Amino acid sequence: MRRALRYLLVAATGSIPTVLFVASPLVGAAGETAPSLPVQRFEQNGLAIELTVLPQEGSSETGTGLTAGQQATVKVALMDAKSGSPVIGIRPKGWMTGRASERVADEHTCVEKIRRLAGGRLGARAEVDLNRYVIVTMNHDQTVSVIDPQVEFGATKLESLITLPGNGEDWVLSPDQNALYVTIPDEDAIAVIDTRTRKLIQTIAMEKGSRPGRILWQPESRRLWVGLDGTGQVAGLDGAEHRWIKSITVGAGLHTLAAGPDGRFMYVTNSQSDTVSVVDTQSMVSVASVPVGKTPVAMTYSSAARRLYVGGVNGTDIVAIDPSTHRLAARIPVASGVVGLATEPQGRFVFAINQVESSLSVIDTATNAVTATTKVVKDPDQVTFTQRYAYVRGIESEKFTLIDLREARNGKLAPLDVQAGRQAPSAAPQELGVAPMIVPTPEGNAVMIANAPDATLHYYQEGMMAPSGTFSNYRRMPRGILVLDRSLREVAPGVYQAIVTLPHSGRFDVPLLLDQPRIAHCFQVAVQESPLATGSDPSPRAVRIQARFGSDLVSAHVPALLSFELLDAATQEPIAGLQDVQVLIFEPPGTWQQRRWAQEERAGRYVITQVFPHAGEYRLLVQSPSRRLRFSDTPPVLLTVGPPMSSALNSQAQAVKP
Numbered sequence: 001m002r003r004a005l006r007y008l009l010v011a012a013t014g015s016i017p018t019v020l021f022v023a024s025p026l027v028g029a030a031g032e033t034a035p036s037l038p039v040q041r042f043e044q045n046g047l048a049i050e051l052t053v054l055p056q057e058g059s060s061e062t063g064t065g066l067t068a069g070q071q072a073t074v075k076v077a078l079m080d081a082k083s084g085s086p087v088i089g090i091r092p093k094g095w096m097t098g099r100a101s102e103r104v105a106d107e108h109t110c111v112e113k114i115r116r117l118a119g120g121r122l123g124a125r126a127e128v129d130l131n132r133y134v135i136v137t138m139n140h141d142q143t144v145s146v147i148d149p150q151v152e153f154g155a156t157k158l159e160s161l162i163t164l165p166g167n168g169e170d171w172v173l174s175p176d177q178n179a180l181y182v183t184i185p186d187e188d189a190i191a192v193i194d195t196r197t198r199k200l201i202q203t204i205a206m207e208k209g210s211r212p213g214r215i216l217w218q219p220e221s222r223r224l225w226v227g228l229d230g231t232g233q234v235a236g237l238d239g240a241e242h243r244w245i246k247s248i249t250v251g252a253g254l255h256t257l258a259a260g261p262d263g264r265f266m267y268v269t270n271s272q273s274d275t276v277s278v279v280d281t282q283s284m285v286s287v288a289s290v291p292v293g294k295t296p297v298a299m300t301y302s303s304a305a306r307r308l309y310v311g312g313v314n315g316t317d318i319v320a321i322d323p324s325t326h327r328l329a330a331r332i333p334v335a336s337g338v339v340g341l342a343t344e345p346q347g348r349f350v351f352a353i354n355q356v357e358s359s360l361s362v363i364d365t366a367t368n369a370v371t372a373t374t375k376v377v378k379d380p381d382q383v384t385f386t387q388r389y390a391y392v393r394g395i396e397s398e399k400f401t402l403i404d405l406r407e408a409r410n411g412k413l414a415p416l417d418v419q420a421g422r423q424a425p426s427a428a429p430q431e432l433g434v435a436p437m438i439v440p441t442p443e444g445n446a447v448m449i450a451n452a453p454d455a456t457l458h459y460y461q462e463g464m465m466a467p468s469g470t471f472s473n474y475r476r477m478p479r480g481i482l483v484l485d486r487s488l489r490e491v492a493p494g495v496y497q498a499i500v501t502l503p504h505s506g507r508f509d510v511p512l513l514l515d516q517p518r519i520a521h522c523f524q525v526a527v528q529e530s531p532l533a534t535g536s537d538p539s540p541r542a543v544r545i546q547a548r549f550g551s552d553l554v555s556a557h558v559p560a561l562l563s564f565e566l567l568d569a570a571t572q573e574p575i576a577g578l579q580d581v582q583v584l585i586f587e588p589p590g591t592w593q594q595r596r597w598a599q600e601e602r603a604g605r606y607v608i609t610q611v612f613p614h615a616g617e618y619r620l621l622v623q624s625p626s627r628r629l630r631f632s633d634t635p636p637v638l639l640t641v642g643p644p645m646s647s648a649l650n651s652q653a654q655a656v657k658p
Contacts, residue, residue: 042521048081049092051510051523056499066527068505069626074130076512078494086494091444093118093513094488096128096525098506098628110522114511127503127625131487133442134159135457137450137473138168138182138480140431146198146484149448149459149471158474158593160198164191168479170435172215172224174239176499177484181237183212183226190215190226192242195484202242207231210247214256214434218281219263225279227255227268234268234277236284246284250277258299258308260323267308267321269296276310278326288326292319298340303347305365311338311352318352320368330368334361342383344390344405351390351408353380360392360401360415362408374413376401379426384438384447389462391438391447398424400438400449419466420458421451428453428477435480442485450478457481503625505529542569543629545622547637548605556614557644563607564622564637574604575627581606584621584631598622615643 040051056071066072076094078087095117117126135147146160166187173180173195180193184203188210192202206212211230217239218225226235232252236245251270258267259281266279269292276296278288293315301308307329308321318338320330337356344351349371350363358380361373377394380401384391390408392401392415399417407414425432431452438449441459449458449467455477459469488496510523546565554560562583566575578600586593592613598606612618619636623629 040523042523043081044519044521045517046081047087047514047517047519048079048084049512049514049519049521050077050079051075051512052077053510053525066502066525068502068527068530070530071499071501074488074498074500074510076488076496078496078514086492088493090514090516091442091490092488092496094130094510095126096130096500096508096510097126098504098508099524110509110511111520113509113522114513114520117511118513127508127628127630128500129486130498130500131442133483133485133487135448135471136180136482136484137457137476137478138171138435139473139476139478140167140428140452141476142167143476144168144180144182144193145473145476145478147457147471147473149457149469157471159595162193162198162200164200165189165203168435169213169433170215171480171482172217173482173484175217177486179239179242180484181215181224181239183215185211185213185229188212188230190237204237204242204244206235206244207247210235213254216257216259216266218266219259219261221263221281223281225257225266227257229254232270232273234266234279236281248279248284248286250279250286251275251289253295254297256297256299258301260301260306260308261303265323265326267299269299269310271295271297271313274312276308276321290321290326290328292321292328293317298338298352300341300343300350302343302350302365305348307365309341309343309350309363309365311341313337313339313355318350318363320365332363332368332370334370335359339381340383342385344408345385345387346409349409351383353383353392355379355381355395358394360390360403360413362411362413371411372408372413374403374415376403376415377417381432382437384436384440386440386447386462387444391449393425393437393449395426395432396424398422398451418460420449420460421454421456423451423453425452431477431479433479437478437481439481439483441483442487442489448481448483450481452477452479502527504628543567543575543624543627543634544569544572545634545637547620547639549639553642554612554639555642555644556612559609559611561607561609562620562639563601563605564620565605566622566624566627567604576600576603578606578624578626580626581622581624583608584623585610585618586621587616587618612641615641617641 042049052075054073076092135149137145142164144162147157148159166184168182169185171182182191188206190204194201209230210228212226213229214227216225222240224237224239233247234250235247250268251273253270253272256269266281268277274294276290276292277286280287292310293312295313296310298311311318316336318332319328322329335357337354338352339355340353342351352361358378360376361370364371376392377397377399379395380392381395382393390403398421400420402416438447440447446461455473455475457471458467460467488498491497505527507526513520544567548563581598583596596608598608601607618639621631621636623631
């Protein structure tokens with residue numbers, strides 16, 4: 001028995017809002033009167049949109065309003081204009097863009113602004129993108145990639161590359177998505193990545209030979225739990241302080257983790273002991289051991305039934321456990337070979353993946369009976385859901401199976417196989433793991449699919465017969481994929497919220513777009529200068545970049561020290577003291593790119609060290625948020641890179657031969 005392993009392009013058309021209702025004046029820029037921020041409201045076609053932008057608690061240095069450089073909460077509420085009842089099912093799109101003048105965006109300029117911003121091109125990017133999300137991949141070469149799938153800039157979408165201390169197995173995001181925890185079995189450790197700085201900030205060492213595998217965040221808590229497959233234990237970690245708390249003995253074998261919505265108990269499968277251990281998360285002790293089917297590796301919680309469902313690879317049934325008694329509540333006969341269980345979004349139906357039969361079965365938790373079974377892609381190991389569809393991956397297939405959830409809930413299955421790459425995952429058997437390889441995107445109607453042998457990511461939008469986009473993973477084979485969502489996320493019915501960092505002082509337009517009904521409007525907010533800023537100009541002038549490497553010989557494969565000066569375009573004086581200068585280096589049309597943080601060498605002169613992969617023509621762009629300098633604000637600096645030194649010397653020797 002094999003081990004169970006595992007866009008945004010919107011044309012802003014239609015009617016445009018023409019009235020903006022503001023409860024009281026906005027916060028002003030530096031030097032202006034700044035009363036507290038109100039709720040801004042707009043109504044059209046019976047729908048009301050309310051916008052609130054408030055400083056996060058403890059982030060405002062003055063206590064009077066929005067401050068440059070600080071974090072703020074952007075909240076958009078959609079409701080019926082008359083009754084005030086929330087309107088659901090409409091995901092807003094939004095941006096924040098600095099205004100160069102006091103002129104407020106009118107109907108025409110607002111729709112044009114939205115059309116440019118929705119295009120995703122590098123030259124039309126907002127200072128704050130309220131739709132932004134990035135794709136994160138765990139790779140075969142002990143790295144984590146951060147890829148922006150939304151920017152239209154050739155193929156240059158790789159934003160960051162983070163090195164791990166070993167090969168990752170599983171991972172989990174903290175609830176605020178500011179920390180990413182990666183289990184490293186070969187190193188007996190858990191790596192902690194700060195998703196804001198995109199740096200490895202800590203490695204939590206575990207007991208030698210513990211081999212941490214599956215990892216799960218405890219609901220309604222600051223703790224997370226890790227299955228230690230090598231020692232028959234489960235470890236509790238403090239997610240705020242990034243430290244080990246305690247290890248608890250459970251059973252032998254591989255461990256899968258699950259919890260109820262309140263997080264009161266943690267459930268751990270023990271594949272060799274044929275049991276499920278129940279861990280009290282408050283006292284941090286094992287309080288029960290429940291016998292289940294043979295070789296349990298699959299587990300899921302049904303919110304509708306309020307029961308836990310467990311399946312075993314070599315068992316002949318799926319069992320339901322009652323969390324109130326920690327006893328078996330039901331047995332559901334199935335064929336042996338179940339390697340995966342997952343509960344669909346409404347919480348009532350459980351989907352069981354059978355790798356031996358290459359099949360999927362739907363279990364109604366109201367009756368604890370199988371209502372439908374169908375063939376799917378060969379050797380399935382994972383199932384993922386959007387609101388409308390189930391996606392099944394197969395180890396031995398370059399396709400995935402798509403199942404309509406509405407039909408499945410009615411006991412009808414009409415599977416559709418969709419191409420998702422050139423090679424089956426089994427073509428790279430060493431990269432088969434337990435981390436998800438299909439994840440839904442924030443739009444709610446699409447998924448990202450990682451394909452290890454092809455070293456690619458596929459974007460599939462529902463309703464299509466094939467993926468509508470492919471993204472390179474830059475020759476790295478992905479072992480897992482997740483979405484880091486910084487967009488407006490639904491926090492309550494009809495209420496969407498995002499935490500943003502205010503890039504600079506001044507007035508901002510906040511364009512919002514709804515698709516159905518089609519409504520577009522530009523709200524306005526103002527941000528005051530930080531009182532702690534020293535020598536900053538609330539209205540910085542244009543910046544000129546003066547390269548200082550024009551006559552230097554730059555060769556491929558050799559570290560090159562590249563320096564440049566940032567000058568005030570009006571006075572030609574150097575701009576000193578910047579701590580946020582970033583350089584984007586790319587090779588047209590964009591098949592290779594890297595980003596580097598520059599260090600100040602002397603007043604106004606900044607430097608980076610870069611190794612170029614091969615000879616050719618490269619371009620350099622510079623940005624500095626504190627100066628409101630974006631990559632698109634200045635023309636690119638041109639750089640010619642020669643062949644490696646050895647190749648160049650050989651060419652010269654050939655040229656002087658008699």
